[in-house]
Amino acid sequence: MDELEFRRRIYADPHTTDEAVIAAAEADTNKQAFWNEIKAFNAKLEKAVDIDVPDDLVHRLIWQQGVRQYKHEKRKKRRLFAFAASIALVAGISFTLWDQWLYADLQKQLLTHVSHATEEISYSTKPAGLGKVNAKLASFGGHFEQEIGEVEVANYCYLGAVKALHLILSTAQGSLSVFILPENERRAVAEQFSDGNFKGSLLTMDNRNVVVIGATNADLSSLESKIKQSLKFTV
Amino acid sequence: MKTKQQRYEALVHAFHADIYRYAVWLVKDTSVAEDIVQETFLRAWKSLDALQDEQAAKSWLITILKRENARRFERKQLPLVEIDEALLLDDIEPVQVSMQQRDIQRLLAGLSTEYREPLVLQLIFGFSGEEIAQQLNLNKNTVMTRLFRARNQIREALDNQASFRGSKNG
Numbered sequence: 001m002d003e004l005e006f007r008r009r010i011y012a013d014p015h016t017t018d019e020a021v022i023a024a025a026e027a028d029t030n031k032q033a034f035w036n037e038i039k040a041f042n043a044k045l046e047k048a049v050d051i052d053v054p055d056d057l058v059h060r061l062i063w064q065q066g067v068r069q070y071k072h073e074k075r076k077k078r079r080l081f082a083f084a085a086s087i088a089l090v091a092g093i094s095f096t097l098w099d100q101w102l103y104a105d106l107q108k109q110l111l112t113h114v115s116h117a118t119e120e121i122s123y124s125t126k127p128a129g130l131g132k133v134n135a136k137l138a139s140f141g142g143h144f145e146q147e148i149g150e151v152e153v154a155n156y157c158y159l160g161a162v163k164a165l166h167l168i169l170s171t172a173q174g175s176l177s178v179f180i181l182p183e184n185e186r187r188a189v190a191e192q193f194s195d196g197n198f199k200g201s202l203l204t205m206d207n208r209n210v211v212v213i214g215a216t217n218a219d220l221s222s223l224e225s226k227i228k229q230s231l232k233f234t235v
Numbered sequence: 236m237k238t239k240q241q242r243y244e245a246l247v248h249a250f251h252a253d254i255y256r257y258a259v260w261l262v263k264d265t266s267v268a269e270d271i272v273q274e275t276f277l278r279a280w281k282s283l284d285a286l287q288d289e290q291a292a293k294s295w296l297i298t299i300l301k302r303e304n305a306r307r308f309e310r311k312q313l314p315l316v317e318i319d320e321a322l323l324l325d326d327i328e329p330v331q332v333s334m335q336q337r338d339i340q341r342l343l344a345g346l347s348t349e350y351r352e353p354l355v356l357q358l359i360f361g362f363s364g365e366e367i368a369q370q371l372n373l374n375k376n377t378v379m380t381r382l383f384r385a386r387n388q389i390r391e392a393l394d395n396q397a398s399f400r401g402s403k404n405g
Contacts, residue, residue, distance in 0.1 A: 008383050009379075011382065011383040011386045011387055012364065012380075013363075013364060013382065038386075041386070041390060042386075044335070044336070044339055045339060045343070045386070047336065048339040048340045049343065049359055050256065053251070053252045054255075054269070057252075057272070058251055061247045061251055062243075062244055062247055064276075065243060065277060065280050066240075068280075069280075
């Protein structure tokens with residue numbers, strides 16, 4: 001290794017472990033002396049860069065991080081709280097609407113239900129005999145002693161929160177609906193009511209409400225009297 | 236299992252001194268150096284999980300520190316001028332430094348960044364030529380040449396000063 005290359009390598013890295021450099025220094029005392037000189041020079045450089053670090057720098061670095069973290073968590077908590085509050089608001093509104101729907105005007109629910117009755121007919125198995133009707137009526141504690149007409153459909157339906165039995169009869173007065181309401185249904189229904197397309201009348205039997213609904217021009221009286229004769233409640 | 240806070244504190248204790256020294260030699264201003272060191276460690280907190288082994292942590296911190304320094308210029312739109320060395324040196328070592336030590340510091344600060352940076356990485360962190368090359372995104376031969384020139388410049392300047400003072404005294 002020539003002198004220049006040796007010097008370049010020592011200057012570039014005084015702590016070199018390069019075998020060629022070590023061998024060159026061992027073979028030549030001048031080179032070894034030069035190396036020692038540069039090592040001493042480098043020690044001064046190392047000392048020169050090794051400036052004092054402020055005593056409190058460590059603490060400040062740890063402290064500032066803690067502050068930042070605290071602020072971050074506070075922000076996160078605030079966001080979480082806002083989120084929870086909006087959930088609560090939505091839940092509150094939904095519950096109110098749901099509650100209103102459950103206890104909405106029964107009369108209106110009956111008429112609306114009847115106006116959709118044609119859809120119910122097309123999806124049901126027809127006709128429903130006395131046996132089937134009575135089987136469904138049993139859970140209301142009642143039964144028909146005899147046929148009241150040609151029952152096309154006998155289905156449970158929900159009017160708000162209340163489960164009622166809905167019968168659809170095919171009669172000379174057209175398609176008529178009978179709703180048997182459970183004993184606990186206490187919402188008010190007028191004795192006679194109508195919405196322009198349909199009209200209804202209320203029969204009160206053994207503390208139970210039964211509603212008959214048909215087209216506004218239909219005569220409901222014949223069906224009403226059949227129901228009064230035939231429908232009995234045992235419970 | 237250490238908590239994140241404990242790992243962060245360990246990282247700060249292990250590296251803050253060398254990172255601070257490196258920052259001072261990079262920006263040549265102690266208060267600016269402190270600012271960017273603080274910013275660097277704040278960023279380290281966010282990436283703490285990725286900083287598992289020592290070498291990776293060191294190199295990561297240096298990279299972030301350099302980025303923070305570059306950002307400082309963008310932010311303040313400061314002209315990229317080197318700060319007066321005399322100003323820096325009073326800042327770094329106010330008293331009790333030998334004359335020669337002060338000369339060396341002044342000469343180090345006076346080196347252009349491309350020579351000063353690899354030399355400081357070698358002196359402070361004990362990086363090898365390859366590690367410096369990787370850190371600065373340079374080829375290893377370039378790094379070795381710059382290290383050689385950096386030491387050569389300082390040494391020549393010291394020799395000249397010595398002979399100048401010598402002739403004045405003699």
